[in-house]
Every structure is written in structure tokens, then in C-alpha cells.
Amino acid sequence: MDSVKKIFDNNKVKVLAGDLPAGEWEFKEGVLWGGFDQVNITSDLKQIDVKTEESAKNIAQTLGWAIAGNIVLGPLGLLAGAAMGGNRKNILAMCELKDGRKFMASMDSKIFQQMLACTMAK
Numbered sequence: 001m002d003s004v005k006k007i008f009d010n011n012k013v014k015v016l017a018g019d020l021p022a023g024e025w026e027f028k029e030g031v032l033w034g035g036f037d038q039v040n041i042t043s044d045l046k047q048i049d050v051k052t053e054e055s056a057k058n059i060a061q062t063l064g065w066a067i068a069g070n071i072v073l074g075p076l077g078l079l080a081g082a083a084m085g086g087n088r089k090n091i092l093a094m095c096e097l098k099d100g101r102k103f104m105a106s107m108d109s110k111i112f113q114q115m116l117a118c119t120m121a122k
Contacts, residue, residue, distance in 0.1 A: 010108045016092075018103030027111050030118060042118045044097045050112070051104070052092040 013025045013032060025034035030042035039045075089109035096102045107115075 011111065012107070013111060014106045016104045016106060018095075019097075019101035020103040025105075027107070027114070030114075039097065041115055044099070045095060045115060045118050046098045047096045048112070048115050048119060049094045050091055051094055 011027050013027050015022050015025055015034065020032075020039065021034060021037060023034060025032045027033075027041070030040065032039040032041055090106055091109050091112040092104065092106050093112060093115075094102065094104050095115070
């Protein structure tokens with residue numbers, strides 16, 4: 001069951017440029033983890049700004065909804081599930097840390113909302 005949850009839960013942040021090493025980082029419990037580096041977003045994030053938003057389709061999630069729709073409603077459910085499942089918004093954001101470091105990252109809109117909430121909780 002955990003492997004299925006990992007497919008549907010997107011906790012990846014792709015650092016594209018800036019003062020943090022570029023690559024795929026994991027956002028978990030208010031902390032960005034990248035290799036041996038970590039950034040505590042809860043205490044270190046000063047500001048986060050949206051640069052672009054785009055819709056993206058998660059293939060694994062789309063297939064899951066299509067299969068579930070097929071099982072429950074047959075062929076029409078297959079089409080409905082394929083149309084409904086896997087739609088996400090990707091956010092490209094500029095992040096500034098309290099120590100002056102900046103980085104640009106691409107992330108799921110849910111992660112962006114969590115990171116934005118960290119800046120407002122102070």
C-alpha cells in the first residue's frame with residue numbers, strides 16, 4: 001500500500017537554479033531534503049513568489065482513476081476516470097531564505113501552499 005501512496009503523493013521539488021544544488025529534492029514535514037543537504041523551510045524561508053503556473057497530468061494517477069472507473073462503471077467509467085484523474089498544477093517559484101540564498105524551483109501546487117503557509121506562520 002505504501003508504494004501506491006508514493007505514486008499518488010507528490011512530495012518532490014525540483015531545484016532548477018540558484019544557491020542550492022540543482023536537482024530533485026524531497027519536501028517532508030517542513031524540510032527540503034536533497035542528498036546530504038537540508039533546508040528547514042519552516043524556520044529559514046523568508047519569501048516565496050510564483051513565477052509561472054501550468055497544468056500537468058500525472059500519468060500514474062490518471063491510469064489509477066481510469067482503472068477504478070472501468071471497474072465501477074465499465075467503459076464509460078474508464079473514459080470518465082481518464083479525463084478526471086491526474087490533473088495537477090505545477091508552480092515555478094522563486095524562493096528566498098533568511099540567510100540571503102535564493103533558488104528557483106518547480107513543485108506541485110500543494111507543496112507550494114505548504115511552503116507559503118510556512119512564511120505566514122511567523
